[in-house]
Amino acid sequence: MATRPIFLPAPVGQVGVIEKMLEFKWVPGMAVIQKQKSIRELHKTAAAYGISPVLEISSKSEDQLGQRLSAFNLxxxxxxxxxxxxxxxxxxxxxxxxxxxxxxxxxxxxxxxxxxxxxxxxxxxxxxxxxxxxxxxSEPKTFFYDWLYINALHQNSELADQICHFSGFTDIEFNPKKSINCQGYAAALYLSLKINDKLTRALESPSEFLRLTHEQYKNQLRATPVQNKMF
Known part of the structure; x- marks a missing residue:
């Protein structure tokens, strides 16, 4: 068994990401096919909790969209x-x-x-x-990565439009005990900004992005408290 997060955009009216830790059957092995078996198990668990459809965002994803949204490919x-x-x-x-x-x-x-x-x-x-x-x-810890990923995703409107059809996002390689930044988290934050009509304003400048997301970062488990000033 293993535990990994699934990232959901916060309810309408609140900019942010809900991180739910799910325990699922882990399929050992480094081969892509083994990773994909673990992804299926993770998504099966998510569905049991009523979270569906879910998109795996990584180079290991079985969905071409998820592969294209990997930070290695986006x-x-x-x-x-x-x-x-x-x-x-x-x-x-x-x-x-x-x-x-x-x-x-x-x-x-x-x-x-x-x-x-x-x-x-x-x-x-x-x-x-x-x-x-x-x-x-460097703090909030995921601020720069999220800003960079979300700007890139916004440029790729065809991909950005498609993530709106998903309830949550995963990254099978991401372990919050060992890693900080996550493309699945960034995608969920993008969707949250979009459904709350904050995306255009957030992309005006890094400081505006941080202003709109600072409450989220204050509650993010792997991030330290937000500084009052950006620089």
């Missing part, structure tokens, strides 16, 4: 330079550490190469992010 194009990046590479290439960073060359690397770059582990503690000249704080 891309966006910058307005100024018309450069296209994956969410994962942009995220890793924006990290600022105590002794180095950001390593902007990682933005051009493949997602797998970017995530495994040894410099990310040898440069001290993470102190923030810098993306295209804009600085982002």
């Amino acid at each position: 891309t966006f194009t910058t307005k100024k330079h018309k450069t296209t990046y994956t969410v994962e590479s942009a995220f890793q290439g924006s990290k600022v550490f105590q002794s180095a960073g950001p390593f902007i060359d990682l933005m051009e690397a493949t997602p797998r190469e970017a995530k495994r770059d040894i410099r990310l582990k040898e440069s001290g503690n993470l102190i923030g992010f810098e993306f295209l000249g804009k600085r982002f704080p």
